[in-house]
Amino acid sequence: MPATLPSQKRRIFDSPIKQNKTPPQRKRIPKWVDVDDEDERIGQRKRQNGSLKHAPQAHSTPPRKKARTSGPPLPSPAKAGIQEHRKQLPIAKGKDALVQEIRENDVTVLLGETGSGKTTQVPQYLLEAGFADSGMIGVTQPRKVAATELAARVSVEQGTPLGGLVGYGIRFDERSGPTTRVKYMTDGMLTRELLGDPLLSKYAVIIVDEAHERTLRTDLLLANLKRILRERNGKGNGKPQVNGKGKEREKERNPLKVVIMSATLDAEKFSQFFSNAKIIYVKGRQHPVKIFHAAQGQTDYVDAALRTFFQIHVDQPPGDVLIFLPGQEDIESLEKAIQLFAHQLPTGHDEVLTVPMYAALSGAQLHRTFAPTPRKTRKCILATNIAETSITIPGVRYVIDTGKVKEKRYLAGSTGGGFDTLLTRDINKSNAMQRAGRAGREGPGFCYRLYTEDAFLGMAASTEPEILRCSLAQAMLQLLCIGQDIQELDLMDMPDVDAISSALRTLFLLGALDSHRELTDLGRAMAALPLEPTHARAVLASKDLACTAEVLDIVSVLSANGALFLDATDKRAEIAEARRKFVHRAGDHLTILNTVRAYRAAGGADGENANGHVNGHDGEEEKVGRSARKEWARAHFVNERTLREASSIRDQLRLSCTRAGIDWRASCGEQEDPVLLSLAHGLAQNMALITPDGSFKQIMGQSVVKIHPSSSMADKKVPAIIYDELVYTNQIYARGVSSIQKSFFSSLGAFNRREA
DNA sequence: TGGGGATTT
Known part of the structure; x- marks a missing residue:
């Protein structure tokens, strides 16, 4: 690392704000390139092509850039102002036109920018217009937090308690009841409902939000919605059939309305998928974000980010900085470098507070991000993609975008088992716009892209659908249970034949399919468990080997989201010492088992009462147990979030086992072989x-x-x-x-x- | 010697 201050080295961006006033008309290639918000440009270009139809009142005047500077939606309006606030959202102007379009069409594609209010308002418009009279309005989200937060917000706007008129349903947490008309849920939840109710007959309207993310579950849902529309709405796929029988006939048919909500890209593709469904465009309301591109491509994006950060820190007014990096390793090295140089700054500059952010951090570490920035301090958040959609950080005014992301991609093997690749690659336009938007949540912001404008223009439009990038074994097993063959399903994007045959072979080897590709009893039993086929097979094998208690403890951790063991590079020896007690010589699976048991024992309760909600109330004893477990997890560098999630999964699995006639209490004591052999079956x-x-x-x-x-x-x-x-x-x-x-x-x- | 991010009766 050179000893010169990075801000004294060659700059990637020359004082963008000042030079902004003198347009780059010089003969030389300008060192920086200034681009207006491309959300708008893409919108306008598409509109000029005539490919987008406006809700007639969505804009009373042509959109002008300056109009965007009005404030974003208020996070929590005062009670009296709730309805006033609703009326001021950008989507409110198009309300009547929008409701009319949805009334006239089976499927509507709603292309709404960030801050348009579409996700909170459209369900309410439909509710207020009577769409929920014949069934619920279901709104799907790819993420659990979004579903719960939106439901809470909308129930406040409706003035009803959460779980009443407005509710939500996510795994492990259901807040809805007989009076619920608007239900927010994860897309996975609704695909699960398909298994029991293939026509989703409880729903009058299904709104698929964030469809552009193209999660595996969204894609499966869209394919099924197309089928359901055919079955519930009759053959005229585009328009409802208006025939002599009128309303009675409508009711008999119990038709379904589908609204697909997407960010600005790829709306055309959804429209085509649903027989050229109408696209309605709704303007967003974000503060303007000024975007700068690097004049030249940067080979060392960590070094480029370092220099750009100090350029901002030295030259620009207060405001926190969010840097997008692909992974933990880059975050750690950039954090060190920033701290090193921050200490060498001449006096008079603000302090620099660095905050790393990636999913493997513990809850407490992640929480640092949300603490208010102290005075005379500039916070610098170093984040992975977690900050792109999942977590919103207040106070960010500057975004530095390295243009890189780590992406997991499954490579199907011709022999059956494939492997995942986890490689750093270039982001796409959708990522880039999302990242830039993070600078404009609270006021006008700035985004510094460490790649050229040409590089931006050459990027793919959006991420490849997950269905093309993941193992299909679990999805195919679920589909087979409702009599669907993935190859006959009308999917927006069809997976590769190799991916399909690889999944078929896996299912066959596990015994879920017979040699005629027919589902076996074993396969049906596997599908009944909310687990990957490999883990489900291990649980079923544990029945014969009488070690279900052990296998459930292990498998619930394996299928939990996060890592079990936390890491801190500078405390490696300390961590190894703390964990030495439960490292098992036979390897990671039995180490997990030891860890789960030690955690449970730390709460003072024995195995069966350690869930925190067994008796349905929180006694003093339970409270003490909880804090003891928390302390134990901290002292042993174990991620308690993962253990708690695993505990919920295990409880759910116990229920499934009971239903399947498997004794989940069966334990093999201290024997290792039954446990390992069960796992080996999977x-x-x-x-x-x-x-x-x-x-x-x-x-x-x-x-x-x-x-x-x-x-x-x-x-x-x-x-x-x-x-x-x-x-x-x-x-x-x-x-x-x-x-x-x-x-x-x-x-x-x-x-x-x-x-x- | 190295771990993008979601999600499931």
Whole structure:
């Protein structure tokens, strides 16, 4: 690291604000490029092409840039002002036209910018217009927090208690009742409902929000909505059939209204999918964000971000800075560099407070982001994509966008098992706009892109749909249970044949499908568990091996979202010492089991009462137990968030087991083999044997794999291993590894089936 | 020696 201040080195952006007044008319290529908000440009270009139709009153005047400077939606308006506030949202002007369009069409695509108010208002407009008389209005969201927060907000606007007229439903938390007419939920929740009610007959309207994100569940939902429209609304797919029978006939048919809500890109594709459904455009209300592109491409984006940060810090007025980086490693190194240089600044400059932000951090660490910035201090948040959609940070005025993101992508293997790649790649236009928008939440902002405008223009429009990037085994198993074949489903994007055959082979090897691709009883039992097929298979195997208690404890952690073990590079020795007590020599799975048990024991309760809600009330004893567990987790660098989520999953799995006639109390005590053998039934494709050079070679598949350094089995030489997943970064790493006996192989059904 | 982000009767 050079000792010169980064702000004294060559600048990537020359004082953008001052130079803004003199347009870049010089002959030389300007060092910076100034672009107006491309949300607007894209909107206008499309409108000129005539591909977008306006709700007649969506704009009374043509949109002008300056009109955007009006404030964003108030976060929590005073009670008396709620209705006034609703009327001032950009979408309010188009209310009547919008309701009319939805009344006249089965499917409407609503293209609404950030801050338009579409997600809170459209369900209320439809409610107030009587659309919920014949069924509920369901609104889907890709994320749980969005569903709960929106429901809370809208119930306030309706002046009714949450769970009454307006409610929500997410995994582990249902707040809705017989009077609920507007229900916010995760898209996964609604796809789950499809299993029991293939026509979604409870719903009169389904609004699919954030459809542009194209999550796996959104795509499956859209395909099913198209089918449901055919079945519930009759063959005239585009328009409702207005025939002689009138309203009675309508009611009999119980027609469904579908509204697809999307950000500014890709609306055309949704429209085409739904027989050229009408697209309605609604302007957003964001503060303007001035965007600067780098004059030249930057090879070292961490160094470029460092220099740009200090350029802002030294030259620009107060306001927090949000830097988007692809991953933890870059965040840690940039944080160190910023701190190093911040201490060398001449006196008179504000302090710099760096705050890292990525999903693997503990709740307390993430919370630092939301603390108000002290006086005479500039907060610098170093974040992954978590800050792009999931978490909104107040006070941000400047965004530095490296243009990079880490993306997980499943590569299907021809032999059945594939592996994930986790590689840094360029973002797309949708990411770039979302990131820039983070600077304009509270006032006018600035976004510094560490890539050229040409690079921006050359970016893909949006992320590839998840259905093209993930393993299909679980989705296909679920579909088969309702008699649907993914290859016959009318999907917006059809997955690759390799991905489909790879999933079929996995399901066959697990015994979920027979050799005629028919669902087996075992497959049906697997699908009944809210788990990946591999984990579901392990749970079912545990029944015969009488170790369901142990397998549920392990599998619930594996299927929880976050990492179990926290990490801090500077405390490595301390962490290793704290965890030494429960590291198991057989590997990661039994280490997880030890950890879960130690955590539970730390609460003072024995295994069965440690959930915090067993008796339905919080006694003093329970409160003490909770804080003891929290302290234990902190002291052992274990992520309590993950353990709590795992605990909820385990409770849910116990219910599923009871229904399936599996005794979840069955325990094998201190024996290891039954547990590992159960897991091996699920991980039959994920086995490898050691080679003379100490690496491992897959049994099913050709890959040479290395044990991931974060595993307790790293550098251990054992004859055979099972692993949870393979991830390719620099090499193919096996993660979640346990040592097993070779004698296990002969007892696994998968090995008898694999020749088929 | 290294971990983008969601989600499920």
